[in-house]
Amino acid sequence: MLSLLQTEFTKLRRRKLVWLMLGTALIMPVLAMLLFGYRGDTNVEPAEFYRWSAFGATLFVILPVVLGVFSTMLMYNETRNDTLKELWMIPVSRLGYFFGKFFMVLFYSLSYMLVTAIASAVLSIIPGYVAFQWDTIGFLFEKCLEIGVLNACAMVPVLAAASIAKGYILPFCLTLVYAFAGFFLMTVNMYAHPICSTAAIVMRNGDIPGVTFSQPLNIVSAVICIVMWGTVSVVLAWFALRRK
Numbered sequence: 001m002l003s004l005l006q007t008e009f010t011k012l013r014r015r016k017l018v019w020l021m022l023g024t025a026l027i028m029p030v031l032a033m034l035l036f037g038y039r040g041d042t043n044v045e046p047a048e049f050y051r052w053s054a055f056g057a058t059l060f061v062i063l064p065v066v067l068g069v070f071s072t073m074l075m076y077n078e079t080r081n082d083t084l085k086e087l088w089m090i091p092v093s094r095l096g097y098f099f100g101k102f103f104m105v106l107f108y109s110l111s112y113m114l115v116t117a118i119a120s121a122v123l124s125i126i127p128g129y130v131a132f133q134w135d136t137i138g139f140l141f142e143k144c145l146e147i148g149v150l151n152a153c154a155m156v157p158v159l160a161a162a163s164i165a166k167g168y169i170l171p172f173c174l175t176l177v178y179a180f181a182g183f184f185l186m187t188v189n190m191y192a193h194p195i196c197s198t199a200a201i202v203m204r205n206g207d208i209p210g211v212t213f214s215q216p217l218n219i220v221s222a223v224i225c226i227v228m229w230g231t232v233s234v235v236l237a238w239f240a241l242r243r244k
Helices: 002-012 016-039 046-053 057-080 084-088 094-125 134-154 156-164 169-187 194-202 219-242
Strands: none
Touching (some): 016 094, 094 156, 094 219, 134 219, 169 194
16 A cells, blocks of 8 residues: 555656646635735634635535546546556555545645645735634644545545546546535535535534534534445445456
8 A cells, every 4th residue: 555655646746737736725715815805804703714715615616626636637547548457467456546546635635725724824814814823723724634534535436436437527527516516415405415514524513604504413414424425436436446
């Protein structure tokens, strides 16, 4: 597994798109700074600023889309060049291969949210919108790390689809449908989609202002949703990789 991860890191260093996508973590913090600057707000509640910069569109749309594209990139070259047979000859187990890719998605997701957290802290404190306090900074980083881990787990179905498909068009289209479906299902059933369940877990304490839910929060149901989608996806990916 460590050899697989080392190989993946080596390959990713040569891909400029990976670094460009990481730069999209600055989008919402910059927009939040511009919004509060336009409104002329001062002494903003920290959680209110962070809701705009890190806990809103980033959680529901931006990060899932970025992770979906990243998952497709991880799988596409090996599928296109038909190098999987060489990996099986080493040998590398199918599940080991798949989870190696998942750990790369997890690492990238955490890195993305750390960039988001740092940008949110800097762009809220330096202009004077939010007073510097260690507890609010800790709150921001804790939530961002939760989002990073949970969103990586929620994107396992897309990673599985990327491992099954031979091209990149289908996984990319599925990523868009999957991400926006999670956004719209929030008002229908939070426990039918992993991204909705991720939001329910992150906002379980009611400490993010301006967020209302159409259903009572049930953390157990949210965890079951993520685990069920992930388990089914891993099994399907395993069967598909066995045939390659």
